[in-house]
Structures are given as structure tokens and as C-alpha cells.
Amino acid sequence: MVTRRFALVLVLGMPLPVLLPSPWLLTLAVVGLVTGATVVDLLVAAPVTAVMLRRTGAETVWLGETTTTTLTVTNTAGRPMWLRLRDRWVPSAGADRTEHRLNLLAGTQAEVTTTLTPTRHGDRAAVRVSLRSYGPLGLAYRQRRQRWDESRTPKWTLRVLPRFPSRRLLPEKLAKLRIFDGSVVTRGRGQGTEFDVLREYVVGDDVRSIDWRASARTHDVVVRTWRPERDRRVVCVLDTGRTSAARIGDEPRLDAAIDAALLLAVLASKADDRVDLLAVDTAVRARVEGGGHRTKLPRLISSLAALEPALVETDFGLAASTLLRRDHKRALVVIFAALDAAPIVEGLLPVLSRLTTRHRVLLASVRDPETALLARLPESGATADDVHLAAAAELALAERTRVRALLQQQGVIVVDEPRETFASKVSDAYLMLKAAGRL
Template identity: 60%
Template sequence: MITWRPAAIVVGGTVLLSLAGVAAGDQLGRAGLWLGAAVLLVTVAAGCVADALAAAPPKAITLSRSGKSSLWLGDSGTVELTVRNGSDRPFDGRVRDAWVPSAGAHPTEQDVRIEPGRAVRLTTTLTPTRRGDRPAVRVTLRSYGPLRLAYRQTRRNTADAMTPPWRLRVYPAFASRRFLPEKVARLRVLDGSVVTRGRGQGTEFDTLREYVIGDDVRSIDWRGSARRSDVVVRTWRPERDRRLVCVLDTGRTSAARIGDEPRLDAAMDAALLLASVAARADDRVDLLAVDTTVRASVTNVDKSTLLWRLVTAMAPLQPALVETDFGLVAGEVLRRERKRALVVLFTALEPGALGDGLLPVLPQLAAKHKVVVAAVHDPELSRMAQLGPDAGPAEVYAAASAQRTLAERERVSAALRRHGVEVVDAPADVFASKVTDHYLALKTSGRL
């Protein structure tokens, strides 16, 4: 293939020959002009062929990769492409490292010169805009000749075969981690790691300690005080080793966008915060992602590796445009969890999805487990439901639609509560915090 230079040389030479013919008048003649143009064209064509043959063959180049293989959504990382010249000629050309657009690769093209037997490393910075697996697509090599009149370039099939495979796994953003210190502090109070320990339903005896001003006198252990010749009180802690099952609905309702992210991503964020707090409370955390089949499953994981296992399982999940089989959800939970567990179902409060699918199987599920339905809603609905004094017909219709949607959510919530299911319905910005607060409230009252 040729560059722009041969065309420029031919055009420039033709112009010069034309000017020379005008200056010489009839002495040069039309035949002379055509002959000169033909000689120029043949010379340039021969130069292009010679230049292309002198270029380093792209097939002699070997490629390899190193660098980041995983990132959190919103972070940046680098991947290095090592280009080694195995030919006996210098490689003077351009390397195009193409990724899927959502990988946020920059730069994608770089000019390099590699001496024979040497190698260079080209660094590409990745700032992904979507979670999941973001693959490298193709590395295309273009080798220029010494005069840069022509170049040799790898064909598509050859480039695909030469491209070293690389896949960047992008984990969910976990934006709610900012709430984690607050929730852990509340958990420490609940667990009795500070002075204020409580006794309530579902708690177990922990230890004895000296009485301090402010302690409940009803917690004084008189026999222990007599043995120690000092006033001591009993301390209690919530029961540990409870079971928590986070169920992600990956059906069609999870594809709806709440603010600037899909509902599924908001559910993942809330599940990660909830699981992180529950693991610190020494509760066992399992994960299920279900629509018409089980998309992901994490069970019996040690708390030291729980977060990594969860984000690894969540990263490739995508909403499926199908109705969720809640019968399958109930069956999987009942099959996997023999003992009583807290089941947190992240789904949407939609009458069509829950009325026909979830409500028929709820009695069977709620009879054995504590069920919480967690749904995120768009605060824009509440704003649209309010009418201003100067509202026109379009605003009135929008408000009526928003009010109807909110009323349907309330009816679905009421129906779920009648079946003994607790509902957490919160806007996206505080959804993860509200779900974890509900878990801590259940743990405080001993209702897990």
C-alpha cells in the first residue's frame, strides 16, 4: 500500500511539467509532456515497490502483553504491549492497539522504531466506563519503507492471529463503600465492642466486666460481684453465624436506568455493602443472581475472600430481557438454605413482575426464611408527581403518570407486607445505606 507521498510527487511533477511546457511553447510539444508524465509515473511506482520491499515484514513481529487484568469501575490502569522485532531490518511504523470502546483505551495508535532483535513496550491507559469483561480487540501493525512511500500492513486475519489475548475485568464501582466506616461503627456498638452493650431478644451472654456509671443496674451479676468483691455486669452480644442470602434479580426489570446507572448496578452496590457489614458481624453470606436460570452463585466463602469472590461473580452479569422465574428463585433458596436465613431479594416493585411471579411463591419461602424485598426507586418520580402553579397539559399528564406509578408501588409493598415480607424502598443515592440499616435493625432486635 502507498502513502500520500507518491500522489503528492506525481501531482507536483505533473504541475512542473505543465509549467515547463507553457514556458517552452511548441518546442516541447504535447507528446513530450505525456512522455515526461509517463516516466515520472513509472519512476514513482518503481520507488513505491522498492520501498515496500525494503520495509520490515510485519509477520516477523511478535507481541505480548502485561499489566492490569482487573479494575474497579471508575479507576484507571495500564496495560503494556511488548513489540519485538524478529526481522533483520529496522521496523519503522505504527502500532494500533484497538480495544472495545467501553474500555476507555488511550492512546490507541503509537509510532515506533525498533532495531532488529530489539523490543519496545507501548503503554495503554484504560479507564473503563462499564463493568464486566472488556477485551482487547486487535493489534494492527504498519511497517513503512525507508522513503515512506509505501508500507506493509497486517491483514485482518493475520492481525487477529498475532494479537495476544487480554481481557480486563471491571468490577462494580462499590460507591457505597463510603458508608462502610459508619456501619462498622454501629456494628461494634451492637456487638459490644464499646461500653454500651445491650441485652435483648436473640442475644447471648458474652462476658463479665466492671460496672461503670451509666450501665443498666439490671445487668449486674450479683454472684459474680460477690466472688470478685467488686460490682460486675453481664455483657451480651447478638448471636453470630447467621445466614444471609443476597438474591439479585437479573431479569428485564433490572435493565431500567435509575438516574445514570441500571437498576442491577444499584442492587450490586447495595449487596456489596450489606455483605461487607454482615461478614464483619461473623454472619455467613451467600449470593444468587437469577432470571430464568442461575447466572451466578457464591456460597460457603470465607469472609477474608468474600468481597473478592462477590465482585468477581458480579462483574460479568448483565440484565436479561426475560421475565424472572421467581419459582426458580424460591426453589434455589429453599434447596441451598436448610436452616433459617435472611433472604434479601433485590428486585423492582412492579405489579406485573411481582404480582404474577413472586406473590404465589412467597408463602412457601416466608414460612422458612426471613424475607426482605429491597427495591430502588428514581427520585425523579416524586418530583414529577408534584404540580406547579403554571403546569401545562404535558406536566399534568406526567404528574398523573408518576402518581399512578407511586400508587402501584405502594400497593405492591402492602401486598408483600401482608405475606410477612419486609420492604426497603429507597432512592438510589441512599439505597445501599438503607438496606444495611435494615439488616442492622433486624440484628439488633434478634429477628434474623
Template identity: 55%
Template sequence: MTGAVLLLLAVDLALAAPLRALTAERAGDRAVRLGGTATVTVNLRNASGRPLRAVVRDAWVPSAGARPETPPTRVVHVAPGAVLALPNHLTPTRRGDRHTAALTVRSFGPLGLAFRQRNGRPATPPWRLRVLPRFDSRRHLPEKLSRLRVIDGTQVGRGRGPGTEFDALREYVSGDDVRSIDWRASARRAEVLVRTWRPERDRRLICVLDTGRTSAVRLGDEPRLDASIDATLLLTALAARAGDRVEVLAADATTRVSVGAAERPAQWGRLAHALAPLQPALVETDFRRIAGELLRRHRPRSLVVLLTALEPGALGEGLLPVLPRLAARHRVLVAAAQDPVLTRLASEPPRRVEDAYAAAAAWRTLAERDRLTAVLNRHDVTVVDTPAPHLATALADAYLHLKSTARH
């Protein structure tokens, strides 16, 4: 009986479709927004002369959220020379690039007693799914655009006002800035004339994302960097509609991402793909190098938006020494997402001795943050300090305020 069983096993193994005759290819989505679902299909071709009876497992990294349409325990059948499509639905839980892990095929004989399985057969076709940022703040874009149209209409209707582009000459009236008097034109006309200026339409906006160690702090379910990315996407979409030239720089000790100005239809797509694989680095951010690069590469006056953390140890020691030079040439805005843990520790009454020490540390950190904000304000730097869920809208509001007052 043992010999008969061994014979049946040998015959069943011999009749199983050989793995060397199997080829696999992938097709499907290359990108998906975080929270969405993508479909990637494995096309398994049986080039042998035997029918294929197999269990197929298409493995991905855990964060890809793979849900195969065909369960891995189900036996599939592929006729000789035929192709079987095996869809896999992916709902990623993290942004960035998600790669395939392994494709495993277990080929059974007709009796189901023996099977062939070998690592690397068939070869796993490579595939990369890029998970784009969620961009939850997109829902606020229509309201911000309506405010932008009101601002543009007010400036166009006014015709003259603060700005840097010369518009016309008019007579001096009480209250005009004496620095705007055109003395040569006044001498020719024998009356005091002042120059009027109109706001620029083509301005520059530079968003700098801090990807250093402070960007790795988790604010709720996501790191601070994700809140900065979401705010950057909303701000750049708004600025592009306003006609501004937008550039984005992500850096810590080195430059991680640099996205230059592009045409409006392609701007968001390029930026989302560039920021998707960005991850925090556990290093100190070199603000001196960032400021030096901004001063070297961007000579025209621009609005520099720095998305970082209001931490005196990093921002105070790195940025403050070079801030006077940077603020003299550019308009600077610092946007930071607050840590909810500090707010909770400072607001809840302590119940234990350990809670009292934690609350004292939180109060001290908040006081240092307030002192740093005051120092930045003295250098004419606009500071946006708000909880992470409201960072994108608060930054957009600050941008619109600067635009309405012709300070950008």
C-alpha cells in the first residue's frame, strides 16, 4: 500500500503543470489617493501543454491593504495556453510608495495529492503603487477661491493702491505718503504730483517644508509632516489660481524635494507625486543652509512660507540668527501645527504628582513657544500657530489677508 501511495504521488506530481512554463504580468493603477482603492491585476499565463490547477498568493506589504478578489486558498484552473486574470484591490493605510512582496504559485496535480512550488517561479513582476496625500482640506478650496475673487475684484475696481508696479500720476492730497511724490514731474507741472501703484499679478510663493525630527511628532493619528503637506497642497492650489508662481522645497539637513513653478493644470499633480514618498528624517534641520539657499536662488521679493514646529531649540537656534537677512529681502510666514498633548496636559487639572510635573513641563514649553512667537513678530514675521486639523485653512486665511492688504 505504501508503494501504491508513492506511485500515485509520483504520477500526480508528474502531471502537474511545470512552473517554468508559467509567466506573470501586472496591469492596473499606478497611483491612488490615500483613503481610495486601486486595482492591480496579475495576468497568469499557462504556456505548458497541461492544465494548471493552482493556488495563487499575490503578497504585498501590509500597509498596501491588499484584498485579493480570489482567496489564496481557492484552487484556480487555467487551460493550456490560456491567461487567468487575478485582480487585487488595494486600500493603502499610509502614503508613499507601496511595492509588491512576492507572487507564489502552488501547482497541483489532477489528484490533488502532490504539488510543485518553487521560490522565484514564476518571477514576481515588479509593481509600484504611489499613494498620494489624502488632501482633506480640498473641501475648503471653493470657499477660499470665492474670497480670492472678491479680493481681486476689489483691487481691480479700485484701480490704484499699494503695490510695486507704477500705475499713474495724480495730484497730492492730504494724507498721501510724501515718499510717493514725484519731484521731477511736480517741477514740470508746477504742482505736487504723487505716484500711484497697482498690485502685482505675478508674484512668487515659496513653501518650505521642514522634514527634520520635529516633523516626525505624531499629532493624533498622523505625523506633523502630513499636516504640513495638506496645508501646502491647499495653499499652492489657491496661489496658483491667484496667478502666483509657486515653488515648494522640502529639506532638513539636505534637500529632499524641490518642485519648481509649473503651469496651473500640471502644478497639483506634480506636487502631489513629489510629496507622496516624503518621510520625516530624525536629524536636526539646518535652517542656516535653507535660508542661504533661499537668498541665493530667489532674489526677487517673495512670500516664504516655512512649515515647521515652534520649538525654540531647533527654530530659535537655527533660524533666528539668519532671520534678519531673510526678512529684509522676503516676506516670511511661519506656520506650525500645535501638539494636542501639550494643550491637554496644560488644561487638565493634575490628579497625581506625576501629572503635576507633566503639566509644569507643558506650561514651560507653551511659554517658550509664546516667547519665540513674540521674537518672530518683532522681525515682522507672520506666525500661524493652530491645531493640526485647522492648519491648512488658517494658512490659507493668512495668505488671503496678506493679499488683501497688498503685503504679498
């Protein structure tokens, strides 16, 4: 194929024969000379089939951070290569520069670095590396079809982990956990806590904690100490149906749920509890269970990264049957779902009794503060549209209150908070249940 330089040289050379006595003959000579040079240039250009590609770099990155990948280009031809390379990624990968020009001697290689700043979590793939080999004069080039380029492109997928803004709350929550665990204050007895050790009585201990039989055996006053329950099971159930696509502020409701689930998972892992994950709409989209804390948490984070809202109604019956089929051990089931009347009353409530009889259930929902603002009428000059909008918002708030009351009647703990405090309140609810021994 010819380049723009071929056309430019041809245009610049055409006026010269007009000044001479035999313009047509010389015009043909100029055209023939440029065409011949182009043919030679095309023959000298190295074939793109002689290019070997290899990619290295990061495979995971947190959303909002920047990473790089390196593409190593090797010239296996026996002649120099003037190469133009385009490293194409999906738009949401945020590639800064995709086109590069390389001059490779025979048997040499060069590295092309692409900086990626993803704009969405999930899997961001390298689409295609397009190759174009030029001749030394730049008049012609060799290039294969797009399908061939795709077959030679090194397969590479960058997994973008979800944004985790509540990470800043971890020191505070871990400090509370240490208090409950007895690392900061003296361990005390709470409802449902586990027996720890016997120790000598000291002034200030609760006399109800004295173990009289052990005291008689040791001829000294000893007391029992307790610690919070450990090795309990926490299951995070994420609704990925249509309600999870609603935007709270500038992000989908699902992103807020993922952030809160991440904080809860890290906190529960630090507390030596087992954390499982179930993401469901009309099908199970992600499921993580089994394995130790060190191996499960990375798998759980990676599974959360791949979740996207689906515009379908969530099948809570499927979620309940999946949970109940697993085992009979009691667990804290944290359901991240919208507190909307239709999906809760028609979908969750019919199967809720099956869950609450075996597990402790907590429903966590992100509240949209815009609804409360819309329910307020302007202080002056309210129009009919304002009145209708305020009435609709007030009705939505009343429905939300009614649904929350129905869930609480079934023994469900409800966390209904705005985005700014949502993750913190969900973790506080877990810590409260753990401190009281109610997991």
C-alpha cells in the first residue's frame, strides 16, 4: 500500500515537465520514476509477520490509580524495520498513548510502555495491536488484515478492583475490634461470648465471674474470662439487579454496596471470622466460599471487581435456596439491596422466614438524600409541579418507612444510611452483634 508521501511526491513532481518542451513524455517519466521508487520501497519493507510481541506488566489495579503495561517488540527479520504500532485498549482502560513509531535493526527489540488510568472497575482488555511496516523512503508500507492483528496480539486483561474509599475507616474499626477482643480493656462477659481462660481474681473483677469449683481446687480465688466469638460465618449477599443500577450521587448503588462489603470483609477477616460472598440477580454472578483468610480475601475482592448491574428483577428465592443449600451452620447474612417496596415485598419477604429461622439477617440499603430534599416545598412561589414532585417524594419516603417496619417485624436488622456513612454503619452493626455475641 502507498502512503501520503507517495501522493505528495507525485504532486510536487508534476509541475516540472510542464516547463519542458515534451511535457507528456516527461510526465510519464516522473510518474514511472515515483512508482518504481514506491515498488522498491515496498519490496525493501520488512514483513510484519517477522514481528514478535510479548506483553508484561500489572494485572490488577485499584480504580482511581495508574499502572503501566510493557509491550516488547522483536524484529526477527534479517533486515531493518521501520514500524508504526498502535496498541489499542477498550476506552474505559484509560490508555494515554496508543501510537508509537519504532526503528528496529535486524534481530533487535524495543519496549513500548502504555500508561493506564481506568475509569471503571472490572476487566479491561487489550483489544488489538496493529502493525504497519514502512520502507526506508516512507512511500509504501506492508500491513495485514485486522483479524491477523488480533490473532497476533498478546492476550492481556487488566482487572480493575473497585474503589474502596472506606479503607480510611479501617484503623478506627480495628481499634473498636481490639477493644471488644480484650486487647485494650479487660475482657468481660457478654451474652453468647466464648470462654477464654481462668485467671487469678483481682480487685474490680465481677464477683459473678468467680469459678468456685476451680477456686476450691486451686485454693485461690479464680475467675472466668470470656472473649468475643470467633470463627463465625459472615455472608455478603449483593443484589446486582436493576435497583443496583440506580445512581446515588455520581455512582451506581452497587458501587456503594461493594465498598461497604469490602470494609465488612476485611474487618471480619481481622476478627477471625469466615467471610463468604454471593452476588445474584436472575443467576448467581459471583460466589466465593471456602479457603483460609489469606487466600479468600483476594478472591473475594477480585470477584467484586467483575460485578456490574443487570437490568433484570432479582430472584431472591434463588439467593435463599443457594444460602440454605450450603450448610446448616448459623451465619450473619448481610443483604445489600435497595429498600424499595416492589423488590422487597414481592421478592424478599416471601422467602425471608426461611432465612431468619436459620440465620441472623441484616439488610443494608443506601439512602438517596435527594428524595428527602425533593419532599420539601420551596418557601415561596411553589408551583403545581413542585407540589406533585414533593408529594411523590413523600410517598416514596413513606413506602420506605413501611418496608423497613415490615423487615424489622420479621427480625431483620435494617441499616438505612446515606452514601457518606453507609459503609461505616454496616461495619458498626457487625461489631455490635459481635460484641453482644449474637452472630
